[in-house]
Amino acid sequence: MSAPLLTVEGLAVTFPTPRGPIDVVRDVSFSLGRERLGIVGESGSGKSMTGRSILKLIRAPGKVTAKRLEFDGIDLLKQSERQMRAIRGARISMVMQDPKFSLNPVMTVKEQIAEALRTHQKLAARDIHARVLSMLDAVRISDPERVARLYPHELSGGMGQRVMIAMMLIPEPDILIADEPTSALDVSVQAQVLDIIDELVRRKGMGLIFISHDLNLVSSYCDRIVVMNSGRIVEECKAGELMNATHPYTRALISAVPRLDETREELPVLDRSAWAGT
Amino acid sequence: MAFADVQNWLTSDSPGSRMQARLSRFYRMSGALSRNTLAMVGFFIIVVLILTAIFAPWIATHDPLTQDLTARLLPPSGANWMGTDELGRDIWSRVVFGARITLAIVIIVAVLAAPAGLIIGAVSGYFGGWVDRILMGITDIFLSMPKLILALALVAALGPGIENAIIAIAITSWPGYARIARAETMTFKNSEFIAAVRLQGASALRVILGHVLPLCTSSMIIRVTLDMAGIILTAAGLGFIGLGAQPPLPEWGAMIARGRSFILDQWWVATMPGFAIIIVSLGFCFLGDGLRDVLDPKSGEGH
Amino acid sequence: MAFEPETMPALSGAIKLPRETGRAGRFAVSLAGFVISVAITFLGLLAITFFIGRVVPIDPVLAVVGDRAPRAVYEAAKLQLGLDKPLYIQFVNYVGSVLQGDFGMSVSTGKPVIDDLKRVFPATLEMATIGIIIGMALGIPMGVYAASHRGTARDQVIRVIGLFGYSVPAFWLGLVGLAVFYARLKWVGGPGRVDIFYDGLVTPVTGLMLVDSLIAGETDIFFNAISHLILPASVLGFFSLAYIARMTRSFMLDQLAQEYVTTARVKGVSERLVIWRHAFRPILVPLITVCGLSYAGLLEGSVMIETIFSWPGIGNYLTVALLNADMSAVLGATLVIGAVFIGINKISDALYRILDPRAR
Numbered sequence: 024m025s026a027p028l029l030t031v032e033g034l035a036v037t038f039p040t041p042r043g044p045i046d047v048v049r050d051v052s053f054s055l056g057r058e059r060l061g062i063v064g065e066s067g068s069g070k071s072m073t074g075r076s077i078l079k080l081i082r083a084p085g086k087v088t089a090k091r092l093e094f095d096g097i098d099l100l101k102q103s104e105r106q107m108r109a110i111r112g113a114r115i116s117m118v119m120q121d122p123k124f125s126l127n128p129v130m131t132v133k134e135q136i137a138e139a140l141r142t143h144q145k146l147a148a149r150d151i152h153a154r155v156l157s158m159l160d161a162v163r164i165s166d167p168e169r170v171a172r173l174y175p176h177e178l179s180g181g182m183g184q185r186v187m188i189a190m191m192l193i194p195e196p197d198i199l200i201a202d203e204p205t206s207a208l209d210v211s212v213q214a215q216v217l218d219i220i221d222e223l224v225r226r227k228g229m230g231l232i233f234i235s236h237d238l239n240l241v242s243s244y245c246d247r248i249v250v251m252n253s254g255r256i257v258e259e260c261k262a263g264e265l266m267n268a269t270h271p272y273t274r275a276l277i278s279a280v281p282r283l284d285e286t287r288e289e290l291p292v293l294d295r296s297a298w299a300g301t
Numbered sequence: 302m303a304f305a306d307v308q309n310w311l312t313s314d315s316p317g318s319r320m321q322a323r324l325s326r327f328y329r330m331s332g333a334l335s336r337n338t339l340a341m342v343g344f345f346i347i348v349v350l351i352l353t354a355i356f357a358p359w360i361a362t363h364d365p366l367t368q369d370l371t372a373r374l375l376p377p378s379g380a381n382w383m384g385t386d387e388l389g390r391d392i393w394s395r396v397v398f399g400a401r402i403t404l405a406i407v408i409i410v411a412v413l414a415a416p417a418g419l420i421i422g423a424v425s426g427y428f429g430g431w432v433d434r435i436l437m438g439i440t441d442i443f444l445s446m447p448k449l450i451l452a453l454a455l456v457a458a459l460g461p462g463i464e465n466a467i468i469a470i471a472i473t474s475w476p477g478y479a480r481i482a483r484a485e486t487m488t489f490k491n492s493e494f495i496a497a498v499r500l501q502g503a504s505a506l507r508v509i510l511g512h513v514l515p516l517c518t519s520s521m522i523i524r525v526t527l528d529m530a531g532i533i534l535t536a537a538g539l540g541f542i543g544l545g546a547q548p549p550l551p552e553w554g555a556m557i558a559r560g561r562s563f564i565l566d567q568w569w570v571a572t573m574p575g576f577a578i579i580i581v582s583l584g585f586c587f588l589g590d591g592l593r594d595v596l597d598p599k600s601g602e603g604h
Numbered sequence: 605m606a607f608e609p610e611t612m613p614a615l616s617g618a619i620k621l622p623r624e625t626g627r628a629g630r631f632a633v634s635l636a637g638f639v640i641s642v643a644i645t646f647l648g649l650l651a652i653t654f655f656i657g658r659v660v661p662i663d664p665v666l667a668v669v670g671d672r673a674p675r676a677v678y679e680a681a682k683l684q685l686g687l688d689k690p691l692y693i694q695f696v697n698y699v700g701s702v703l704q705g706d707f708g709m710s711v712s713t714g715k716p717v718i719d720d721l722k723r724v725f726p727a728t729l730e731m732a733t734i735g736i737i738i739g740m741a742l743g744i745p746m747g748v749y750a751a752s753h754r755g756t757a758r759d760q761v762i763r764v765i766g767l768f769g770y771s772v773p774a775f776w777l778g779l780v781g782l783a784v785f786y787a788r789l790k791w792v793g794g795p796g797r798v799d800i801f802y803d804g805l806v807t808p809v810t811g812l813m814l815v816d817s818l819i820a821g822e823t824d825i826f827f828n829a830i831s832h833l834i835l836p837a838s839v840l841g842f843f844s845l846a847y848i849a850r851m852t853r854s855f856m857l858d859q860l861a862q863e864y865v866t867t868a869r870v871k872g873v874s875e876r877l878v879i880w881r882h883a884f885r886p887i888l889v890p891l892i893t894v895c896g897l898s899y900a901g902l903l904e905g906s907v908m909i910e911t912i913f914s915w916p917g918i919g920n921y922l923t924v925a926l927l928n929a930d931m932s933a934v935l936g937a938t939l940v941i942g943a944v945f946i947g948i949n950k951i952s953d954a955l956y957r958i959l960d961p962r963a964r
Binding site for chain 1: 888
């Protein structure tokens, strides 16, 4: 593996509340190469915040601090908002959870995808049109001409998410952050969408950060796994070595998942008080 | 340490009686409200309005009706804090006594229109079906019309006078309250506690009076408070045209009308009552906004 | 004056249709429903004016002819009103005559009310139109700005301006404005639509002074008319912008919290485009409704302003008629203002349903 694409060291995100500041992300460090990294955790563990803070999307009153936040030699901490805008979409992209909410309801599919391209490249209208169609094709949408003219509310969940993926990958970024990309989809469609992400990421040699609450899914899909709890990373290992995880939280998570050859009478329940955060 | 005991009692997590729960809720809401500066400013203004109305004879420096033609159109001074009008009457005293009129208008309109709207809306929402359609049809027709124009036409037919103005404003106000009461009622009409009460044999009247109406109260309070500004302005408008309070009553709108001809050189005659109207209206708006933040968390957008 | 509706229009409930009904069929049904709803509301308006005119006054004939009318006129009016007939027949006759444009005779002007109304309405229309343009041109950017700078001092200022739009009496503001900007500063023209020596020089074609003066080629009068129009229109514009800014801000705050705005930022879109193309565009349709409602409110509010500015519009007409107890004129003006008010509201409502892609 070559030099890491992304290096995160000592990342912390704090929000002020009436009861005092709360750290939603604490001292998170990891690196990402051209591989698939999974970030697993339950709701509130800070995994989504971690993803968003890489793109510096967290706005006041939230505060993001880090010892190091480097992407491809660029110090993200020092980038101005204007410089970040050049990076967002073009070099680092993010696919979000629910296309019902994350697609603009008054813009057609074509307009939205084209915008992702136009923001970073100057192309003739005809070229943009062609690229949009070929991207829709790459996410396995049959009849891309027709779909391009539709509005988001006319799309099914799976199609909407594929449009989202097309939109985020059309500028050909180096890193894709997928924030719970299949959580809002039917099980039957989930596999398909995951497949598409997998194929596109592999084809372009991108780095993928896959954020999810589903440990099983992440362990089968990613190369490396990072487990988060209450804003901290509690475990980091290769996907294959998950069984040898040492942290009690991870072990509890693993044991809480039912297996096909299950022999236990009751599934164990996590005792959260042991490592609960704030 | 009696105060600490009372506080503990008020904020306890498991109230022992309904009264304790009610008082505790009241205490917590007042606390939330008091932290909102604008709402407290509004509350203060309204308290001042009420006190001014009650203690008008002591707060005013002169009699509001006495004319003194030798002292016409004097500018504000130590003797006449807001100057005198074209008949030599002290404007400050007239504004102070005008607070009584304003307060009376606002209270009577609220007392007339709000319960009427509340009942119509609750009945309409609770029964649904044809009752709902007919009542809401009527309400919608009223709501589609310009309130001020309707009030004007009504007063024209009834004859000028402050009582008729109040009636006219009340008639144009109830539809808004009916709509809100209906919307509130519909949200819990099908809930289980209503079904439970009905299974116990409660008649529709009892359900409406005992359960539906109390639940609509908080949104009604918010709406009525916020509407007060509009009511004050409409009443002042009627007074300005000459259809509301008749001379020599010191109604603020009528005062502005009288001062109109002297606006250039004796500006205080027309502007002072205007300031009074603005301050009181703002007060109701601030308080209403604050109440809405406290009583109706759904609409909250924070500050 | 607030000049604003207290509730957003309730979109009429959907009618259940069989599944096979095609798009054209559904559209026809919606249209029919819309027309019926408008017709019922107008009928309601007529019922109310009828009620106010016939049932409320103790002597409706006196209300129509005035208390100085000679006996013969009184008797003739009594016959014409048909007060001996049952109420519902009177109502039907009333509706019939209104639909034919017969609003009765005005006691003060001695002319048919309908002629008077045709003469005065354009003046109000002109003033209200400039007012709404000011309101939209200033109010919408202010609302967007306030929402995107939420919590800052500038946001607070805009919110306070919004509150003042609720609390200041329009007639007072007009009066103070006239005193300051006309009498003291001499920046604008005074009362009336044009200076006195220009009065009557322009033949009314549309009734809109700005248009008519240009048609007649009288540019002097055109600019003079503007200077007279600007202050009353601005007063109306103030209330309009307060309302529009408040609603825009509220809508925008909602939008800026939406996921798709974040998506736009993730794409690297510039902040200006994020605000206008992604946050603002979805609210265009409700904003149209808001502006429509504000426009209707301005027509209503002109009643208060026109007396101050001696503006010969329908508001002034109504006020004079009120003071003269000229009921035919009062009710005629009420009908027209009410009808336009209702019309604008209903059209805004319909536009909302037509234009929103989500409602298709």
